[in-house]
Amino acid sequence: MDLENQLLKNLASVLPQPLYREVENAIREMDRGRALELVYRVLRQYLTSLVDPGEAIGIITAQSIGEPGTQMILRSFHYAGLREFSMARGLPRLIEIVDARRTPSTSLMFIYLKPPHNKSREAAESVAKKIQQVTLEMLSKVVDVDYASSTITISIDQEQLKYRNLTIRDVEKVLSKAKGKDVNITIRGHTVIISLTTPDILKIRKIYEKILQIKISGIKGVKKVVLQYDSKNDEWYIITEGTNLEAVLQLEEVDAARTYSNDLHEVEEVLGIESARALVAREVQRVLQEQGLDVDVRHMYLVADAMTWSGRVRPIGRHGIVGAKESPLAKAAFEVTVKTLVEAAIRGETENFKGVVETIIAGKYVPVGTGIVKLLMKF
Amino acid sequence: MPLGVKEVVVIEREEAKALLRQLRLKPWQLPWIRSSDPLVKMVGAKVGDVVKIVRESQTAGESVVYRFVVPG
Structure with a gap:
């Protein structure tokens, strides 16, 4: 035994x-x-x-993602409709990830909640209301600008106030905090009257536009909120358009271990490089799965590792991983050959012939497979 | 723990040395992590430390990586 x-x-x-x-x-x-x-x-x-020592796994990954990639949607069209977000998918999204773009075409947040907030639609909705950014414009029914007397009159929609769990008091508080010196705010019932001292029409116009965009409640940057039901785990979660991870993670209802956004750089900053790595792998996998392509996750992991080993998210390409190569010949073999060579010459760079590309150019044994083994005879 | 991470710990200097000897690596040959990274701040690691990170993995369940803390 x-x-x-x-x-x-x-x-x-x-x-x-x-x-x-x-x-x-x-x-x-x-x-x-x-x-x-x-x-x-x-x-x-x-x-x-098991993978043998010296196996050219990078090439295998490139082929394994590249070939199915030829069958993907080359241009993505956006959905119209209330439920879905217009989200880049297929090849455009894959390029976005691999190039580590600063801002994805649609930045989304996937907010998971701690129980009991995720168990019913109502509970999730009340959290969602807290998150969504509410501007004065969203609350107002009629806005009237009187240029003659320099006043802006905003009548607040009571139903909207009720729906968003706000009172006229909240509006008053925010406005009095935001107002400048030469602005006077009076509130009568559900009407906000803003009287200005300047007669300048352009200035009034500017202030008017600014005032409507004032945030009354919610989290800055969260434009649209949609509730989703996950039948597998029997829970409700929130998808938002526009991201602000840092602020959302402060909320106590939010499950910080699972919440993420699809913006690589934001995740790197707020959650760290390890989470950014996980996100690269997850997003590439999602894109390929959506297109019905079956590629082993280990290839995604390799791409993600290559992009994040330096502690930052770097794109794949001459501005990122390839550009960071030591060998001038390997860099020149990739893109913009002449410029790379000229720059290497100016800087007086040396070629050590250690990598794969440069040894192929020189016609030497390639350090891959059996070529990686060096033997010394001992007499 | 944030997305994809299960555990983070700072490794003692002696232990790190033994580990690097076993892997036959210089510390900078490990993957890096910046000292401003939220994970690093969470465990209070300093530049030059080695942190052990347990990741979620679909193939291995959990996998262990070591990252070298670099300035930045």
């Missing part, structure tokens, strides 16, 4: 956890001989499936 336990323990240290658990479950029902046979076969299969 002890021997078997020892065997299982050793097996656990060799096999990855999910595989080990599967074996463990399968063995339970079996007699000793069959169990040993199974363990033996799994172990042999696993060890032969």
Whole structure:
């Protein structure tokens, strides 16, 4: 019995956890001989499936993502409708991720909630209301600007106020905090009267536009909020257009371990480089899955690792990973050959012939596969 | 713990040395993490430390990576 336990323990240290658990479950029902046979076969299969030292995994990843990529939607069209966001998908989104664009075409936040807030639509909705940015414009029914007497009259929609759980008091508070020196604000019932001292029409116009954009409640930058139901985990979560992760994570109802946005740089800044890595892998996987393409996650992991090993998110290309290469020949072989070579010459860079590209150019043995092994004879 | 991360710890100097010897690496050959990174701040690691990060992985369940804390 002890021997078997020892065997299982050793097996656990060799096999990855999910595989080990599967074996463990399968063995339970079996007699000793069959169990040993199974363990033996799994172990042999696993060890032969491992990647060999020197395997050119980068090339394999490039091919494995590149070939299915030819079958993706080349241009994405945006959905119209209330429920869906117009989100880039297919190749455009893939390019966005790999190039690590500053701002994605639509930045979304996926906000998961702690129980009990995620269990019912009502509970999730009340959190959503807290998050969505409410401007004065959204609350107002009629806005009237009188240039002759320099006054702006805004009548507030009471139903909107009620729906957003606000009172006229909240509006008053925000406005009195935001007002400047030569502005006078009076509130009569549900009408806000703003009288200005300047007779300048352009100035009044400017102030008018500014006032309507004043944030009354919610989180800055969150433009649109949609509730979604996840039937697999029986929970409600929130998708928002416009992101502000830092502010959202401060809310106590929000589950910070799962909440993320699709903006790589924001995630890098707020959650750290490890989360950015996870996001790259997850987003690439999502894009490919949406198109019905089946690519192993390990390829995504490799791309994500390559983009994030330096502690920052770097694009793949001459401004990022390739541009950071040491070898001038490898850089020149990628893009803008002449400029790269001229710059290398000006700086007096040296070529060490250590990488793959430059050794191919020089016709030497490539440090890949069997070429990576160096042997010295000992007499 | 933020997205994709299960555990973060700073590794003692001695332990880090032993680890690097075992992997036959210089510290800068590990993946880097900037000292301004939220994870680094959370565990209070200093520049030159090695942090151990346990990641979620779809293939391995959990996987362990070491990152070298660099200035920035």
